[in-house]
Amino acid sequence: MDSLLLGLAATLAFLFGWNNSSFLIGNIRGSGTLSYRVAVIISIIGLFLGVLLEGSKMATSLSGSLAPSTTGTVLLATLLVSVFLTLGLTLLSLPVSFSVVMVGAFLGATLSSYIQVNVLRSEEVIAFWFLAPVATAAITFAFYSSATRLVTRFSLLTVDSLNRTGTVVSALLVSYTLGANNIGMIFGSTQSGVLEGTSGLETLLLLVLVAAVGLAILGRGGVSGTIGDKLLVLSPQGVFSAFLASSAVVWIGTQRAIPVSISQCLLGGMLGAAYTKSITVLNRRLALETVSLWVVVPMISFGLGYLLLRAF
Amino acid sequence: MVDLGFLSVGKKERAIFDGMLEHLAIVSRTVDAFAASVEKVGKGDTASAEELTRSVFEGETAADTIHRDLSLKVAQGAFFGGVREDILNLLEKIDDIADSAKDAARFLSSDSRLGTDARAMLGSENMKLFLDDLRSSVAALTNLVRAFDGGKAEVLSKVHSVEEFEEWADSRKDTLMKQLFANSQGMDPVTVIQLRDFLFVADDIADNAEDAGDVIIVLVAKGYG
Numbered sequence: 001m002d003s004l005l006l007g008l009a010a011t012l013a014f015l016f017g018w019n020n021s022s023f024l025i026g027n028i029r030g031s032g033t034l035s036y037r038v039a040v041i042i043s044i045i046g047l048f049l050g051v052l053l054e055g056s057k058m059a060t061s062l063s064g065s066l067a068p069s070t071t072g073t074v075l076l077a078t079l080l081v082s083v084f085l086t087l088g089l090t091l092l093s094l095p096v097s098f099s100v101v102m103v104g105a106f107l108g109a110t111l112s113s114y115i116q117v118n119v120l121r122s123e124e125v126i127a128f129w130f131l132a133p134v135a136t137a138a139i140t141f142a143f144y145s146s147a148t149r150l151v152t153r154f155s156l157l158t159v160d161s162l163n164r165t166g167t168v169v170s171a172l173l174v175s176y177t178l179g180a181n182n183i184g185m186i187f188g189s190t191q192s193g194v195l196e197g198t199s200g201l202e203t204l205l206l207l208v209l210v211a212a213v214g215l216a217i218l219g220r221g222g223v224s225g226t227i228g229d230k231l232l233v234l235s236p237q238g239v240f241s242a243f244l245a246s247s248a249v250v251w252i253g254t255q256r257a258i259p260v261s262i263s264q265c266l267l268g269g270m271l272g273a274a275y276t277k278s279i280t281v282l283n284r285r286l287a288l289e290t291v292s293l294w295v296v297v298p299m300i301s302f303g304l305g306y307l308l309l310r311a312f
Numbered sequence: 313m314v315d316l317g318f319l320s321v322g323k324k325e326r327a328i329f330d331g332m333l334e335h336l337a338i339v340s341r342t343v344d345a346f347a348a349s350v351e352k353v354g355k356g357d358t359a360s361a362e363e364l365t366r367s368v369f370e371g372e373t374a375a376d377t378i379h380r381d382l383s384l385k386v387a388q389g390a391f392f393g394g395v396r397e398d399i400l401n402l403l404e405k406i407d408d409i410a411d412s413a414k415d416a417a418r419f420l421s422s423d424s425r426l427g428t429d430a431r432a433m434l435g436s437e438n439m440k441l442f443l444d445d446l447r448s449s450v451a452a453l454t455n456l457v458r459a460f461d462g463g464k465a466e467v468l469s470k471v472h473s474v475e476e477f478e479e480w481a482d483s484r485k486d487t488l489m490k491q492l493f494a495n496s497q498g499m500d501p502v503t504v505i506q507l508r509d510f511l512f513v514a515d516d517i518a519d520n521a522e523d524a525g526d527v528i529i530v531l532v533a534k535g536y537g
Contacts, residue, residue, distance in 0.1 A: 032393025151536055152464040157329055159535050161322040163392045235534065236392060 001072045006203065008079035009190045010210045012086065016098055016182055017211035019090045021219025023178065023262055027239060028171050033164045040219070042168060044212040046175025051183050051208045054254055056200065058184030061257045065121055066103065067110045074109040075189050077308040081105035081301050094293065098182050099259030100129070102189065104298035108305030128258050129294075132249050133268025139245035140238075140272035147237045148276070163236035170243035177250040178262055183207050185259045234273050242269030264294060324390040328382055329460060332403065335378045336454045339410045342371030343450050343517060346413040347443040350514075353420050354435025361420070368417040375410040379403055398531050405524035409450060412516035419510040429498050430507060433491060442484035446514065449477035449521040456528060464536045467528065474525035481518035485511050 017024075024047075028039040062078070063070035082102045089096035103125060110117050151159050187204050234242070246265035253260035349364035386399050420426075420434075433439060452473040459467045488511055496504045 030393065032389065032396060148536070154463060156460040156467070156531065156535050157322055157325050160325055160392050160395065163535070165321060167392075235536075236394065 001076070005072065005075055005079060005190050006206075008076070008083055009186050009203075009207060011083050012079060012098070012186050012189075013183060013207040013210040014214035015083065015086045015090055016186065017214025017216075018218040019086060019096055019098075020178060020182075020262070021215050023174050023243075023266070024171065024215055025219060027167050027243065031164065031167045031236065033167045039171065040212075040216050042171055043175045043215060044208075046172045047179035047183065047208050047211060048205075050176035050179025050181075051187075051204050052201075054180035055184035055187060055204050057254055058181060058257055058259070059188045059200070061185045061188050061259050062102065062106045063188070065118065065257055066106060066125065067115050067117055070106075070110065070115065071113060073309065073312055074106065074113050074115065077109035077112075077305050077312065078102060078106040079189055081109075081304040081308060084304070085297065085301055089293075089297070097261035097263055097294065097297065099185060099261050100264075100294065100298045101301045102185060103259055104301035105305035106189075108302035108307075109309045110305075112306040112309035124256075125258050128253060128256070128260065129264060132253070132260055133264050133271075136242070136245045136249045136265040136268035137272030137275075139248060140241045140269040141276050143245060144238055144241035144273050144276045147241060151237065163240075166236065166240040170240050170247070173247040174243055174262065177247045177254065179208065179211075181250050181254045181260055182262075183211060184254065234270060238270075238273035238277070242266055242273050245269045245272070261294075267291075322390075324385065328385055328390055328399070331378060331382045331385075332406070332457060333454070335375060335382065335403070335406055336450075336457060338371055338375045338378065339406055339413075340447075340450050340454060342368055342375060342410045343413050343447055345371060346417050346514075346517075347447055349417055350420065350434055350439065350443060353426070354431055354433075354439065356431060365417050365421050368414055372410045372414040375407055379407040392535075395531055395534050398527055398534065402524055402527040402531070405520050405527055406453070408520040409453075409517050409524075412513055412520055416510055416514040416517070419506055419513065426503060427499060429495050430503050433488070433495065433507065436488075436491070438484060438487050438491060442481060442488060442514070445477050445481035445484055446517045449474055449481060449518040452477050453521045453524055456525060464532055467532050471525050471529055474522055478518040478522035481515055485515045 024043040025036070025039040028034050028042070029036060034042070063075070082098070082105055085101050085105075086096045086098060107117060107122060151162065154162070183204070187200070187207055190203060243266070246262055246269045249265045250260045250262055345364050345367040349361050349368060352358075352361035352364060382403050383400055386396055386403070390396070391399055426434075452470070456467065456470045456474055459470050489508065492504065492507055492511070
């Protein structure tokens with residue numbers, strides 16, 4: 001059971017690296033600032049730092065938080081459903097929220113196993129998911145407004161340098177916060193007394209390594225671009241503001257051991273940036289599709305988690 | 313203007329920008345040589361005109377060389393990806409100015425057929441003003457590119473000056489066209505066509521300067537978010 005959980009967690013980490021490549025390296029690659037190899041290296045550094053420094057804060061984000069305890073079977077169902085859904089959505093080139101899928105599957109499986117669900121905590125997590133894009137939009141609006149006023153006094157060459165530096169910094173921040181929050185959460189799904197004797201640090205490092213492999217091998221296209229340029233067109237300062245704000249909100253979630261979706265935050269951030277410039281051209285169909293997934297996917301993962309545990 | 317050069321990681325970009333100013337300086341000298349050659353033709357000073365025409369051709373070649381080198385550096389990864397194409401476009405438009413000067417100079421290089429009326433037109437006050445507008449449009453473009461070192465407001469305040477000189481040049485070109493066809497009775501038809509085409513191509517100097525100014529507006533829009 002321990003090896004199976006670890007194997008599934010590693011698979012999920014691999015899918016994480018693949019599916020999140022647009023957030024981790026898409027900005028750098030799209031800006032032409034750095035080569036693909038250097039962009040991947042920077043993202044891997046960010047992932048490692050996030051996991052090492054703050055990944056352990058997410059160890060109790062599922063069991064010990066949403067439920068007082070859990071069983072290996074519940075974790076197995078959670079991971080199986082998560083792998084299935086994330087693989088499917090990744091193959092369809094849709095951004096999938098790992099946190100939403102895992103929380104939904106965990107709650108479904110927990111309920112099915114008659115373990116008490118911490119309702120208040122669940123409400124807190126779901127409330128945070130709704131507030132996160134709003135908070136990101138507000139932070140982005142504030143930051144972007146200030147940034148555009150400030151850079152008008154700079155030379156074009158200085159602005160260009162700032163844009164390129166900002167791209168790298170935002171990639172590093174996103175990698176760091178995603179590593180801490182999402183990989184930390186995946187790590188948490190292998191714990192809770194089930195893997196006694198296993199070094200937590202070794203497991204964390206393994207998951208980061210596997211995520212890095214997923215990013216390096218498969219993170220070239222597909223999901224990239226769905227959130228960014230296909231939704232609406234933003235300036236480099238707008239994109240940087242959105243990424244910075246999203247990283248901040250995800251970081252706050254990590255401090256509260258709340259799994260957070262970067263894609264949800266980014267959508268809020270990009271809308272916040274858009275309203276700074278009174279941009280009215282928005283790919284509404286894509287926005288609607290994305291928001292629908294936030295509602296439909298957790299319901300599906302909840303249902304699958306519930307049914308799978310019944311089947312065990 | 314706030315100079316945060318210490319924050320700049322853009323050594324490559326600074327080198328390209330300095331190269332662009334050097335490119336403009338060569339283009340500007342090429343246009344000056346072209347204008348001077350036209351004036352010499354108008355005065356009947358064939359020897360000086362030929363020498364100046366040679367300067368135009370050499371200037372255009374030198375501009376081409378710099379253009380090629382700068383374009384290569386940009387293509388190798390300088391500047392933010394979103395503005396790279398616009399920088400290349402700007403370099404192309406600047407080089408087109410020198411190309412237009414060379415093409416226009418070619419029309420007058422074999423000037424043995426030019427009669428008195430044609431020379432009179434080339435040496436007329438209207439032609440002098442036309443050539444001044446062409447020089448001024450390139451000078452305004454140079455000032456505009458130098459303003460990259462300033463802020464957004466400084467760049468935008470100088471864009472219009474390029475357009476103004478281009479409009480003046482257009483207007484003078486129309487006046488010269490009317491003058492040409494009014495006096496065409498006494499001219500060889502081939503000479504009339506030659507001068508007409510000369511005016512069209514010479515006017516491209518200002519047009520290309522204005523096009524370069526338009527590219528700069530795009531750069532400002534993209535760069536300053």
